[in-house]
Amino acid sequence: MKNDEFRQSACRAFNLYHSSLYSEYSDRLAPVAIIPMHTPEEAIAELDYAVGELGLKSILLQGFVQRPIPVAKGSARPAEYLDCYGWESAYDYDPVWQKCMDLGVSPAFHASGMGWGSRMSTSSYVFNHLGNFATAQEAICRSLLLGGVTQRFPDLKFAFLEGGVGWACNLFSDVISHWEKRNLNAIQRYNPKNLDRDYFDQLFDDYAPDSFKSHRADIGRALKVLSNPDxxxxxxxxxxxIDVKNAEELSDLFVPNFYxxxxxxxxINAYAFNTKVNPQGKKLxxxxxxxxxxxxxTDMGEVLxxxxxxxxxxxxxEQDFQLFSCDNAVELYRTNNPQFFQDTVIEDYLKQKK
Structure with a gap:
């Protein structure tokens, strides 16, 4: 909803409804508050109300905000970009993350990628649905990580729902690889200013086939296309x-904070626990x-x-399954709110584990 009043009122009404409907079942269910995120101010206002006043203890944040690209304003069909609250965000969302810490809630996201990029079929739901949740969740996770959010808030836990974990394994591996090859020091290996042009020209003259030598004058232009020396x-x-000195420190900004x-x-859920494949032998x-x-x-009685x-x-x-089916979720919600499972069977479970 782009209309501020409608969006904020709808979230407020939904949270009131959830609070009144499920309050008597608090020993089994924790109703979720939905939080608008177009601005930090509206997010904080609803967090204060839903968590601070209504007492809801789990939250679902808007997955992204579609904002117009400034140069496109006034055009017949203005282009938009996705603001995912971290990298190049239009706002500083740190006050929102701090408010989550203060209130003891863990931000969760659920977003759809249908309508993005290639998922714009006019005839097939399946064509658009395949992989769409993973695409949307990956964008948010990548933005929070590269935006430095988990470094500034190392104790805050974030959950990305319904997209699975395959995309996360790929992102984790990919970001480690990118950092190792493109951090500020490593990228100097590709600095065009380090090229010995005289020696390069000599090698070209000595070894290039005649069909290449006829284009010798184009070498400078070709090199500039490949890498801009300016x-x-x-x-x-x-x-x-993010301020990290090695891949292990980068890993510490990803693995402990994301669920x-x-x-x-x-x-593909098994990939999360594959220590032979995941970088540094990590489990997600x-x-x-x-x-x-x-x-x-098709049968809700068979999901477990x-x-x-x-x-x-x-x-x-079996130990991995215990993490998957119980302990990771307990950790997600209990880290910032030790009383989250008070007066539930999970509280009894935690006492038995001690």
Whole structure:
């Protein structure tokens, strides 16, 4: 909703409804507050009301905001970009993250990528639906990480729901690889100013085939296309919002802070626990969070059985399944709110674990 009054009123009404409807079932259910995110101010206002006044203890934040690109204003069809609250955001959302810390809530996101890029079929829901949640969640996670949010708020936990964990394994591996090859020091290996042009020309004259030598005058232009020797130095550090000295420190900004909601029937859930493949032998924090009311669950009585098939097929261990089905979720919500599971069966479970 782009209309401020409608958006804020709708969130307020929904949170009031959830609070009144589920309050008597607090020993089994924790109703979720939805938080608008077009500006930090509206997010903080609803957090104060939903959590501070209504007492809701779990929140779902708007996954992204579509904002007009400034240069496109006034055009017949203005272009938009996705603001995911971290990298190059239009606002400083740190006050929102601080408010979450102060209130003891863990931000969760659920966003759809349908209508983005190639997911714009006019005839097929399936064509647009495939991979759309993963695409949207990856954008938010990447923005928070490269925007330095987890470094500034190391104790804050973030959850990305329904997209699975396969995309997270890919992002984790990819960002480590990019940092190792493109951090401010490593990228100097590709600095065109380090090229010995005289020696390069000599090698070209000695070894290039005749068909290449006829284009010798084009070498300078070709090299400039491949790398701009006049690039501004202050644009080179694309990890400028995070201060890490090695890949292990970068990993520490990803693994402890991010949790990934997974469907029961997704075999890719096993990737989260594959220490032979994930960088540095890490396990990602996958969560069992199946949509028992959606079309992809044909029998809601079988979701837990279906999820356990990863153990039956020896793709993960029983210990991994305990993390997946219980402990990771407990950690997500209890870290910033030790009383989250008070007066529930989970409280009894935690006492038994001590």
């Amino acid at each position: 690039e501004k130095p202050d644009t080179l550090n694309e990890f400028c919002n 990934f909601g997974c469907e029961a029937d997704d075999p 924090k996958a969560l069992f969070s199946s949509d028992i009311s959606h079309w992809d669950v 059985i279906e999820a356990h098939e990863l153990v039956d097929k020896e793709l993960i261990s």
